Amino acid sequence: MDADVIVVGAGPTGLMLAGELRLGGAEVIVLDKLAEPTGQSRGLGFTARAMEVFDQRGILPRFGQGESLEVSPVGHFGGVQFDFTALEGAHFGARGIPQSQTEAVLAEWAAGLGADIRRGHEVLALADGFRDGDHAEITVGTPDGVRRMRAPFLVGCDGGKSTVRKLAGIDFPGTEATRAMFLADVTGVDLEPRYLGEALPNGMVMAAPLKEGVHRIIVCPHGAAARSADDTVTFEEVAKAWEHITGEDISGGGAEWVSFFSDATRQAAEYRRGRVLLAGDAAHIHLPAGGQGLSTGVQDAANLGWKLAAVVTGRAGDALLDTYHAERHPVGRRLLMNTRAQGMVFLGGDQAEPLRRILTELTGYDVVRRHLAGIVSHLDIRYDLGEDDGDSAHPLLGRRLPRLPLTGPDGATDTFRLLHAGRGVLLDLTGDAGLRAAAAPWSGRVDVVTATTSPADRDSVLAGLDAVLVRPDGHVAWTGSGGTDGLHTALTRWFGAPAEH
Structure with missing residues (x-):
């Protein structure tokens, strides 16, 4: 085998996955067909939950x-603006961060952990046997010629046109594009910022300064026909569309680069087929709305990485990988629903005006603002943990544990800092010796931390709890109150069989 895992695609999802795999002790090779990063940035930020994921890893x-x-x-849903802080901890994410910067940060992090990133390597073929065999074998075009590579698992993080997905024969059902939209990094003109977009009679536009003398614009003209993936777009077309919508002439400027996107919406039928898995845009494509695509890919990687590392290093059984599709496919389905809904509201023209007005009225209610903020920020994600997740379960079970300040034997810390190493954490809030004894067989995989938190947090987020088991991705796998009932089951399910002393 060339590695424990071969990841195809050195975008944010693939690089995040590589770092997660290395934290879990897996040997990983990342292949990307581009000899060098393009430096272009379709994305300009990420959601609140993606920020938390990065924070969890330091x-x-x-x-x-x-x-x-x-x-x-302040953020928006379909162009209807409102204050996200109706949901505690929510905001409209980090803005003004080019995707090229995100990729550079994640590449440095992953490589620093030992990931082998190889550029100029294009996957050409996938051998039969990946469905039922013990490995995946691919044919790769490299700068030195064609070679074969093998690994127990292959993960496609290679975008919406994923070669890995196509070679594995995984269906990608959904809806075709109905319109074309443009984006460009323009130079030589002064533009008024339109950070959250502006809906006008002839379409929608956004504008944001990137750096001195450069503005990112997004232009969504009504009635623009969908384009073929092989089409190109010129700055002249973008400038004409901008003037048609805004009345502003930017044709005297230029552009560092121009591109187009669509509202095509698709999701892979399976996130895993045998020894092949998918993550990021390879698993789901949709209308861009609020940086959710990049952010969902990062969260796919955070969910998959520790599980896959545990399986390939022998710490957990293969069944753990089934929870990847079970947990992330519903998240992807909900992502497609919310981005389609936003497109209908924001880009629907005059026909959608009654819907925009009603949505604007509804955002006057706290419960609606909290609900919509949770959708767009991804802070509302709760994994269905199956038999452990009933109506009587604690509200934290299956959700991410938010950042909480803690005081432990070594001084002040917080819940995110405890996750920097990418291991599980059993947070003991009462100093219960029984918890440490119960978790001892998993000491090589789970850190037991005795700490206290503020009375306010104990009364709200941690209400009624003496202990919390947190997975490496920050989601709560078990909650305890006055004992260790169910802890052995949860530890075994998420971290493998107990080690023999």
Whole structure:
């Protein structure tokens, strides 16, 4: 075998996955067909939950500190603006961070952990046997010629046109594109910022400064026909569409690059087929809305990485990988639903005006703002943990544990800092010796941390709890109150069989 896992695609999803796999002790090779990153950035930020994922691994400061990491409490759903802070901890994510920067940060992090990133390597074929065999074998075009590579698992993180998905024969059902939209990084013109977009009679536009003399614009003209994936677009077309919508002439400027996108919506029928798995845009494509695509891919990687590492290193059984599709496919389905809904509201023209007005009225209610903020920020995600997740379960079960300040034997810390190493954490809030004894057979995989938190947090987020078992991705796998009932089952399910002393 060339590695424990071969990841195809060195975008944010693939690089995040590579780092997660290395934290879990797996040997990983990342292949990307491009000889060098393009430097182009379709995405310009990420959601609140993606920020938390980066924070859990201690890499959020690499994106900037203080004012250089711009976070806005005001966001939108389909262009209807409202304050996200109706949901505690929510905001409209980090803005103004080019995808090229995100990729650079994640590449440095993954490589620093030992990931082998190989550029100029294109997957050409996938051998039969990946469905029922013990490995996946691919044919790869490299700068030195064609070669074969083998690994127990192959993960396609290679975008919406995923070669891995096509070679594995995984269906990609959904809806075709109905319109074309443009984006460009324009130079030589002064533009008024339209950070959250502006719906006008002839379409929708967005504009945001990227750096001195460069503005990112998005232009969504009504009635623009869908384009073939092989089509190209010129700055002249973009400038004409901008003037048609805004009345502003930007044709005297230029562009560092131009591109187009669509509202095509598709989701892979399976996130795993035998020894092949999919993540990020290879598993789901949709209308861009609020940086959700990149952010969902990062969360796919955070969910998959520790599980796959545990399986390939022998710490857990293959059944753990089944929870990847079970947990992330519903998230992807909900992502497609919310982006389609936003497209109907934001880009529906005059026909959608009654819907926009009603939605605007509804955002006057706290419960609606909390609901919509949870959808767009991804803070509302709760995994169905099956038999352990009933109506009587604690509200935290299956949800991510938010950042909470803690005081432990070694001083002040917080719940995110405990996850930097990518291991499970059993948080003991009462100093119960029985918890430590019960978790001892998993000491090589789960850190037991005795700590206290503020009375306010104990009364709200951690209400009624003496202990919490947190998975490496930050989601709560077990909650305890006055004992260890169910802890052995949860530890075995998520971290493998207990080690023999």
